[in-house]
Amino acid sequence: MNLAAGIGFLLTAVYVTSGLWKDGSRALVSENIADQVFFQFVLRHGLDVLTGDAVPFFTTQMNAPHGVNLMANTVVLGLGIPLAPVTAIWGPQISFAVLLVLGLAGTAAAWYWFLRRHVTTSAAAAAAGAALCGFGPGMISQANAHPNWTAQFLVPFLVHQALRMGEPGRWLRNGVVLGLLVVAQAFVNEEVLLYTALACAVFLAAYAVATWPAQRAAIRPVLATAGVAALVGGALLAYPLWSQFFGPQSFRGLPPxxxxxxxxxxxxxxxxxxxxxxxxxxxxxxxxxxxxxxxxxxxxxxxxxxxxxxxxxxxxxxxxxxxxxxxxxxxxxxxxxxxxxxxxxxxxxxxxxxxxxxxxxxxxxxxxxxxxxxxxxxxxxxxxxxxxxxxxxxxxxxxxxxxxxxxxxxxxxxxxxxPLLTHRGVPVPRFITEGTWRAYVPAGRTLVTVPVTSNKHSDGMHWWAQSGADYTFPGGYFIGPGREPGSAVFGPPPRPTDLLLAAVAEGAKAPRVTARMRDGLIADLRFWRAGALVLSDREPRADVLRKLVDDLVDTDGVRTGGVTVWDVGPLVAPSP
Incomplete structure (x- = not known):
């Protein structure tokens, strides 16, 4: 029965994600493209961390010139690093699909183990309950590009260790194991860890009330186990948590x-x-x-x-x-x-x-x-x-x-x-995959997409993750500090050129270009340290945007490799 349950969970996960396998590296989750592209980015980042090409908790590839605090943005190193070989061979989109399958099936299998051990002796009853835990509505909903939320396979083991906290004479061993599980879960999803801790606290309190005074003797080992777990987890997570809450580009709270x-x-x-x-x-x-x-x-x-x-x-x-x-x-x-x-x-x-x-x-x-x-x-x-x-x-x-x-x-x-609703996305332009971009973006400069990369326009992130190119780009989809101290926003605070290009891309009429607009563009390009502006031929309003940028830059862009590119080096270089 155990084997049958595991196979059933795996087949169900493949069925739910079937659209991602049908379209391979170009498959997109229709309901949540932005988050999917973000996780492609951090899966690629995990590969770079493993190969020594990136630091774990921060990236300078996105949001030039400031970078992004990835520890505060669900970097999922606990998933990305183990999947790095898959990312290296087949790309981050296949890693994303593998992660969803293993997350859903693994969560159901872990709850099956837990239910058999703690709740019921019936294998069929445990399988049904575990299927609801792993494939219930909330999990399927989160499978719309939130693989960090579907990967809850450590949660049953955390709960299992929480239930063992009252064992007499085993506080040291149980505390160390619980602390290590806490660390592992923190690198998968900290929010899940918080909810698990709160849920265990509420459950244990309610159970203690219902069975008091039989639980009185468990108070000391529970406190001792919790203390050891806090020491182990605190020691191992001290620097990551400092980076998250006090490091560069840190913030408080959530975007409005x-x-x-x-x-x-x-x-x-x-x-x-x-x-x-x-x-x-x-x-x-x-x-x-x-x-x-x-x-x-x-x-x-x-x-x-x-x-x-x-x-x-x-x-x-x-x-x-x-x-x-x-x-x-x-x-x-x-x-x-x-x-x-x-x-x-x-x-x-x-x-x-x-x-x-x-x-x-x-x-x-x-x-x-x-x-x-x-x-x-x-x-x-x-x-x-x-x-x-x-x-x-x-x-x-x-x-x-x-x-x-x-x-x-x-x-x-x-x-x-x-099954998840998916569709086939557009390929990465040859301009990126063939390396032509290098001729336009020298070292120390950035590649600026038109419109600038954001949650609605994700070309810069998507191309970077899928191609393995090592360019840097401004903008991006992430949570970062807002203009007000202590506030948070999605993406960087927008700049004038950013707002202009996004408005036209989303249907606004292109304005007549003025000297003030050109001055604003030059100021923004210098801030971004831009080497080139790049517009994909697949952008829905490419013709309108191409003419607008031609007027702003005061020169025609070059059509090559599926994009139009404008060399803005002369505009960014300081005047003699």
Missing amino acids: GASAYGADLASFAAFPRLSLGGNVDAVRLLAPNAAEENTFLGWPLLAVLALAVAGWLWQRALVRALLATGAVFALFAMGKQVFAGGERTALPGLWRPLGQLPLLESVVPVRFGLVLLPVAGALLALAIEAVGRLPRRSAGELPVRRLAYALVVLALVPLLPL
């Missing part, structure tokens, strides 16, 4: 809007869009975006779990602690203001007084909903185990057990995942 992402009250009973029962129009108002449908559990599953708890499971302290944990995190997930059916209510969210605290100010509240999947998975496993103990037939000859199993199956069918 991100901290307001909360779960709609109606989302808990709804089906996610990438599920058999999903409907895009029905859920559009219930989630911040397609990658954050973290609380969509569906009313049939909630109803079945409620029946199981009320009928068979309520007396168990484990179940009451799980319900308490789920309730707390459901309230956290709703954020600072409660919404219902897309409408703002008068009710403040439980997260409002907590969201300004250190560390918690960097949390996206709706992601607390992902904690509900392990809670629901454990309850589902217990419910299926309880069904297995029912009599085959009632006194009236009704097939009680079969009917109960059928009810569970019917509750899960609408949540069966569908």
Whole structure:
């Protein structure tokens, strides 16, 4: 059964990501291209770290001339470095697809191990619960280009070690193991680590209350184990955390809007869009975006779990602690203001007084909903185990057990995942792949894409990651410091030329070029230390942008290798 479960999880992960395999290195996740390109970038960065061509926690390749604090931007070195051979041979897009498959399947397999060890003796019940943990709605939603969130295979082991903290006489060993797991998870996803720590704290507190005073003797070993884990983790993470919070290009909090992402009250009973029962129009108002449908559990599953708890499971302290944990995190997930059916209510969210605290100010509240999947998975496993103990037939000859199993199956069918929506992207221009760019971008200069690289226009990042070229470029998609001290923004604060090119690329009418615009361009090019402006022939408004840049630079660009390039070295060079 263990082997069958593992194979089933792997095949399901391949099915969910099938579009990424069909189009290979040019496959793009339709719902979230920007984040996919970012993870291609950091996977390539992981390869460069392994080969000694880059430092781990900072990059100067992006956002010239300032660079980017990658430790504060989900650098995923714990995933990128192990996958470096795949990146080197097949490129970061294949690494990205491999990471999604291994993350989804590995998470389900790890929860299967945990559920068999701690929750149920039934392999079938554990497999069903683990499948919900690994392929539930929130995980499939996060598979839209958030591989750091689908790679939760360390979480069950962290929870396992947390449950062992009260073992007498093993505080040193357990503390060291827990501390090392904390370090490993920090290099996969720090936010998942934070949620796991909070969830374990809530669960252990609720379980201790439900079983007190039997847990009194565990207080000392729990504190000792936690102290050792803190020492081990703190020692190994001291420099990375300093780099993240106090190093160059560090920041506090989240960009405007991100901290307001909360779960709609109606989302808990709804089906996610990438599920058999999903409907895009029905859920559009219930989630911040397609990658954050973290609380969509569906009313049939909630109803079945409620029946199981009320009928068979309520007396168990484990179940009451799980319900308490789920309730707390459901309230956290709703954020600072409660919404219902897309409408703002008068009710403040439980997260409002907590969201300004250190560390918690960097949390996206709706992601607390992902904690509900392990809670629901454990309850589902217990419910299926309880069904297995029912009599085959009632006194009236009704097939009680079969009917109960059928009810569970019917509750899960609408949540069966569908493949990610993908499409075939455009190839990297020959100008980049053949190295022609080197003739235009000498050492110490940058390659400036038109429009400048951002979350909406990702050419600079995409070309760099896919091609292995070693140019530097301004702009990019990342979180960095804003203009105000202590603030955060997506990308760098925009410059005049940046705003102009982006507006025209997105449909605005090209303005008549003035001397002031040319002066602004020259100032921006000098700030960026530009060597060349490069416009892809595949850019939707390439003709309009080409004429605009011709006028700004006051010379015609050169068409070569799938791009138009303007040598701006003479404009950037200081006047004699």
